[in-house]
Amino acid sequence: MSKFQSLQKYEETLASGYRLLPFRFTQLEGDAYVASNMVGEFIVMDRAALDDFAGGRLNPRGPVYDELKAKHFLLDGDSDVTVDLLSVKLRTKLAPLANFTALHLFVTTLRCDHSCPYCQVSRANDDRQEFDMSEETALKSIELAFRSPSPVLKFEFQGGESLLNLNLIRFIIEEVKRRNAEERRDIQFVIATNLALLSDEAIELARQHDILISTSLDGPEDLHNRNRPRPGNDSYKRTIEGIQRVRRELGRDRVGALMTTTAASLNQVKPIVDEYIAQDFRGIFLRPLSPYGFAIKTKFYQAYDQSKWLEFYFEGLDYIIDLNLKGFGFTEYYAAMVLRKMLTPFQPGYVDLLSPAGAGVAAVVYNYDGDVYASDESRMLAEMGDKSFCIGNVHSNTYEEIFLDDTLLEALESSFASSVPMCSWCAFEPYCGADPVFHHATQSDFVGKKPLSAFCNRNMAVFKGLIQRMNSRPEVREIFERWAYM
Ligand code: SF4
Known part of the structure; x- marks a missing residue:
């Protein structure tokens, strides 16, 4: 059996008056198919229309033809600008690649006051200072960050619990600002923290340098405390107090929160969304558990399969859609990022939705010990003993050696x-x-x-x-x- 149609078949298609531009299709359900082109414009049609379109038999006077033409799926006699338009759209989508790495994550310490069983980072006890990043390592990491051609440099401080090494965060920020007096790039700072140890000094530092705070909120008090144990079993209380304090002292939008879905979360999606609404957030990112760090060591990752997470996700998404239909504006952020790709010419910078992969391109991680990783997940993998994505060390490798590394x-x-x-x-x-x-x-x-x-x-x-x-x-x-x- 021949793999290809005969030449005559293609000649018939050409003679029909339109040519196909590159597209792919996938069955949605039953008779419904989705076709997409190389820039992500899509159209849903039934099997017969898809067959007619692909076979060159589509009626040029029908509505499907017009939609396919408007969305650059076909080329006919009066649409000779289509290919140029398509290439401009493709260039716009891929343009952010040229900026290379904008997000630079600094692991200021592995120490942490929490002992979350799903932790994606293998934490150290909060008295083990050998797991802190040194000033020397920080300086070399900053040097590398400024070698990135990106006009925007975002410095995110992570842990462990990053605030346990607040002096180093202050040191890095001051050094970055000193360097940037000459470089004049758009600099942003984010502190990822559980907020349990939020101090006057941390608030003052955030105020001085316009730092965004990113925290974790897994849902209602019971669930949050179960997922995020700490001495005193008061993680929820401290997190909520921290969120309120940041808003009061720094501004309404200076704090964001992320949740992680554990097996215990699966039947609680509405209470989780309600908790975010009660805490006055404008959206939620319904995140699955990553297969890294303590999550895998403690078998949390295997605690539920993908289909259970999908049920959880769609129940939450439909609940949020209903809220919007009733006039309450609230966003599910994962859907928003995918929709940005589907409905706009722009790309979200979210590493998991980048092709080629965002590892090392969209983000790079400087670990407390100077090791450089292609992504946060790479570092988590290394904590499990697999250093496949360790691309160098700030003390022993140059920028070129790290970013042109074969790995x-x-x-x-x-x-x-x-x-x-x-x-x-x-x-x-x-x-x-x-x-x-x-x-x-x-x-x-x-x-x-x-x-x-x-x-x-x-x-x-x-x-x-x-x-x-x-x-x-x-x-x-x-x-x-x-x-x-x-
Ligand atoms: S990984 Fe993404 S692009 Fe690849 S087959 Fe799956 S859904 Fe499609």
Whole structure:
């Protein structure tokens, strides 16, 4: 059997009056198919329309033809600017790649006062100061960060509990600002903290340097304290007091929160969303658990499978959509990032949704000991004993040695979703990312076998779910369009 149609078949297509531009299609459910082009514009149609379109038999006077033409799926006699428009859109989508690394994560300490069983970082007890970053390591890391060509440099301080090494955070900020007096880049600072140890000094530092605070809030008090144990079992109380204090003293939008879904969260998505509303957040990121750090050591990652998380996710998403339909504006941030890819010409900077992978390109991590990792997940993997994504050390390697390292380049080379098996013909490829660290961690392979990949399984279900919801209800599409442009 021939793999290809006969030449005559293609000649008939040409003679029909339009030519096909590159597109891919995937079945949504039943007779409904989604087709997408290389810049992510998409159209949902039935099987017969798809067959007619691909076979060159589509009626030029029908509405499907007009939509396909407007979205650059076909080229006919009066649309000779289509290819130019398509290439401009593609260039716009890929433009952020040229800026290289904007996000620089500094692990100021591994010490932590919490002992979360799902912790994605293998923490150290809070009296073990040998796990603090030194000023010498910080200076060398700053030097590397400023070698990045990006006009925006975001410095994020992480732990452990980053505030346990507040003096080093102050040292780094002052040094970055001193250097930037000449460089004049757009500098942003973020402190990731559980807020339990928020001090007057930390608040004052944040005020002086316009620092954004990022914290963890897993849901209502019971769930949060169960997920995030600390001496006194008062993590929730301290976090909420910290959030309120930051808002009172620094401003309403100077604090954001992230949640992690554990097995205990799975039947509580509405109370979790309600908790975020009660704490006056404007949205929530319904995050799955990562297969790294203590999460895997304590078997938390295996505690639920992907289908359970997807049920949790869609129950939460539908609840949030209903709130919006009733007039209460609230956003699910993972959906918002995907929708930005689906409905706008722009790319969110979220590492997991970048292709080629965001590892080392969108973000880089300077560990407390000077080791440099291609992503936060790479560092977590190293804490489990797998240093495959350690791309150098600030004390012994140059910028060129670190960022042109084969480890990084090989991972990036195999992370162009448009050229890997299954992704290359998947209609969702323009929205998806590549996660070589995840696939290495779960399948010992940078690319991964996508039918067995939880990353693929999860993303595909989310992409389908979002398209189905906005395709079947115009009022939901309006909400999604607002989220996409946030
Ligand atoms: S990972 Fe899965 S959903 Fe994403 S592009 Fe590849 S095949 Fe499609």
